[in-house]
Amino acid sequence: GEDVEQSLFLSVREGDSSVINCTYTDSSSTYLYWYKQEPGAGLQLLTYIFSNMDMKQDQRLTVLLNKKDKHLSLRIADTQTGDSAIYFCAESGGSYIPTFGRGTSLIVHP
């Protein structure tokens, strides 16, 4: 079946850029998503990218998609302590059922 892989932890200094990476196996992926989960809360959609796009930028967030390598990344510029959370990569293809990665815990320290 489809698989989505991402590293479990990332630690950055406040003010630096964070880059969270994700790889997926489903070649029929139509949409790829980034969700954020803050402590004690549900997941919240941050952004998504359609599979025919290479890049999408939204304020401090930049999503890069390399469809050939099935690689997705989320860059957070000027990372703040409020960005500390778990970030989930997800993809959905023809079935419209998303497959989620295990989540990357982003730790931002002063």
Place this chain on the structure above:
Amino acid sequence: DADVTQTPRNRITKTGKRIMLECSQTKGHDRMYWYRQDPGLGLRLIYYSFDVKDINKGEISDGYSVSRQAQAKFSLSLESAIPNQTALYFCATSDSSGANEQFFGPGTRLTVL
């Protein structure tokens, strides 16, 4: 008011008890999902429904059942709870149009002793 609500938010129960978790949404979405989250395992799909009369098993449906009573309501039942069903449970909704992005409830923390 929250668009996707879950009740209860926390529940402690004993092995063998029947438990029902409720989910309601005001977003008017046709699709609803139940996930469980375990540390280090991410989200795993239990059941999903694309319409009131549509019920589909997900990755880990054994030991669970669901009911879609109306477009706005999707409940998850554990007929006979066991300790390894201790987890955080999330309900989510999505619209059949657009990018199928999901909207999550706040979660129910279930502990089975």
